[in-house]
Amino acid sequence: MDKMTQLLKLLEKTDSIEINEFRMDFDELELQIVPAVQQAIKKSQKQREKEMLEAIKFVPPIDSYPGEVAEVQLGAGKRKSVYLGGQKALYRFEEPQPNPPVVTFDVFDIPMPGLPRPIREHFEDVMEHPGEWAKKAVKEFGANMVTIHLIGTGPKVMDKTPREAAQDIEEVLQAVNVPLVIGASGDPKKDPIILEAAAQAAEDERCLLASANLDLDYKRIARAAINHNHAVLSWSITDVNMQKTLNRYLMKEGLNAEDIVMDPTTCALGYGIEFSIDVTTRTRLAALKGDKDLQMPMSSGTTNAWGSREAWMKNENWGPTEYRGPIWETITGLTMMLCGVDIFMMLHPASVKILTEIGNTFTKEYMTSDLPDVSEWITQLEN
Amino acid sequence: MRATAMDIYRLLPKTNCAKCGEASCMAFATKLSEKEADVSLCTQMTDKERDKLQEVLAPAVREVLIGTGENAITIGGDEVLYRYELTYYNPTSLVIEVSDDLSDEEFEDKVKKVDEFEFERTGEKLKLNAIAIRNKSGSTEKFTQAVNKLKDSRLPLILCSFDTDSMEAALKIVGDKRPLIYAATENNLGTMASLALEYDCPLTLFVPHDLEKMKELSWALRSKGVKNIVLDPGTFVKGGTGDTLDEFRMIRRLAVEKKDPDFRFPIMGVPAIYWLFGKENDVVKGIRESITAAKLMNSYADILIIHGTEMWELIPVLTLRQSLYTDPRKPQAVDAGLYEFGKLDENSPIIVTTNFALTYYTVEGDLKSGKANCYLLVVDTGGRAVDVSIAGNQFTGKAVAELIKEVGIEDKVTHRKLIIPGLGAPVSGEIEDDTGWEVMVGPRDSSEVPDFLGKLAEEASK
Ligand code: B12
């Protein structure tokens, strides 16, 4: 290589070069180098511009995911179906999720005097009849689903029989055409028996049986779901490994990922919500990374929020509980929604409305919604 | 990826001279990687070496300092996308906006409210962090008048105006207090950048709903030498929620995973914008603003500008902040032991609880507000709540028995009775057996404890 090509080669790769002890005849410089260097400099400037454009080019940070979340169908036959899950990516800008998160309204088989006042006042007139209660939730408050809690079957509550439980289920099924979540009382001995009776009463309606956990006869619940065509809620207590184990056991009984929804436990805002954030996030990331034991949609018992003092306790300085309660429930649910949760069990109509509205944006493509102009907010905002 | 102790060690002098206060360079490197020491403690490096180390240590999201003195706030500093991977740093700053178009009285009222705002939760006093003065009037004169009123503000300031003359006038007054300038936009970038450099103040870059342009302008600011940048990609609500979430998350992912220098800055959200669009009444708007704030805080916002000042609106936002920014590596616990409330004598009742911070401070708050007189025995359950530690076997008869011996309560009271939480019922027998004391199961919620103790005292005096 002659000096010239060497120099040009150097200029190609660098923005500037330091030339030490470089000597040349004036003539040579005049005749050969000047135009060549000029050309080289021009070229490197172009190069630099190109690099600059490259540097400021915006590329959306889209990751790829080997795994995906199973899609679970709830509601079948004449019932309006609702689909949960099906995500192939973590965020909407990577790929919008196929199904929006859904909210299911809590309804009880007994009048529930203990419900907080801001909720009771909406349902006072229908609390004697779970069917009417469910109807009101759907008709007036736009519920996509209803959860019927068979609290009355608790041995210490009213000790209702499996037969009575089945009747309550029939009443609610008659009253509404949305899918149901069927919850028992939380008694580890009786729950499987009650859920079995309820599953039979709701044959082929594809309800979600709530819930199987490691402390009760989960096999019986799994079998009831398989025999009568339902899905199962798999509940663990803020513990990813516990969740994996339980899911694996349920799948061993014959359920598929499409028949399971997970409840990793929702600790309310201010009462351990950070534990739920961590567990839920880890669970969803594991699913997308390909962990077959965790590729199910997730559920949140958002109503836990009403147990928080800030939601119910009278305190003049804190303002009215009418506002605090719904905000507490909404933010608890919203936080879980942003971690990937697909279905929310909730109580207050206002919370349900806000959460549904936010969730509905999750299925839209990025940059396809009409957005208002906010560029002059400093002057436009009222005092 | 974050620098490991080994990466850092390589850049240290490796003389183990111990001048930094650590026994060895490796120990110092470990401290640095945990963010528990400052580079300047090692006096054995040249400036160039130190700069190089600083660069390696710089968090994925740059830290930006706003204000001066003890109330100054630092925003940014995060290293990870998900808090469980490490922890989040520098809790989201909550800023309340005050318009320059308010009457003197309204202005003073609002500022006072912000200044005095306080909500105590689990032993921590949660507060608001800064005031944003908003050039609503559009007039330079009104803006400077408002800024003048806050010249001696205890809280740091955000100056909000797109007008460069107004900004310059305001900076002439408070430029030495390191306010955050809001904002450089496509239209005023050059002048705002010069002002930021001249007054050495951090600068917000406001580019609504256009990350492409945001990157370009951030690059432009950086090449002008502006180092302290805050990014506001615009806050959209209702149907725009999805786009705003996308943008916040993209910015943070670009910073943490791609180390994109144009996006490695704190993010600003403006929930106040909700008040522009909601046609509802003020209560509904307050509720929605609160929820918007929570949404953005959950999606990486490092600083939020809020309009409302109602307690019920801000409590949930402050609580969420406290939760998000707890360190997942540390249990939230108080010291176990014996605590005293009110007037005590040898007949005073003894109640028992666990050392989970939330549990302890809830009980403490109830005892104080109910003016209870009692001893509180706090059991070390590794920072777990009552029912959690019963489920996990940390709240046991043995633990209580040992604690009784340790704190010497036997010499302080003549009776031998303990009152345990309602949720502690399953272990009441066990505690009786192991301590030999009589155990009484109290109410479920500690707010009922003062009344409960009152009734006991009444019965005893009969
Ligand atoms: C957050 C949480 C966790 C967190 C822990 C947080 C912590 N640092 O403690 C994590 C995720 C780690 C966790 C783990 C587990 N948890 Co958990 N957890 C909860 C949750 C959601 C909230 C607990 C809480 O913070 N309560 C708030 C505090 C302030 O309440 P508190 O301590 O009880 O105090 C109140 C009262 O007791 C009373 N009080 C307190 N002191 C005193 C004193 C006196 C004298 C009186 C009168 C009253 C009183 O007033 C206080 C204010 O109301 C509860 C469900 C719920 N309760 O909502 C489940 C819950 C407690 N967990 C449960 C379980 C089973 C577990 C695990 C065993 C599960 C597992 N993964 O293995 C583990 C156990 C871990 C261990 N101990 O080793 C079960 C317990 C069931 C039971 N009763 O047997 C619960 C009830 C969930 C459920 N419904 O099943 N958990």
Ligand code: SF4
């Ligand atoms: S002062 Fe610097 S050189 Fe000396 S031990 Fe500490 S880190 Fe090493």
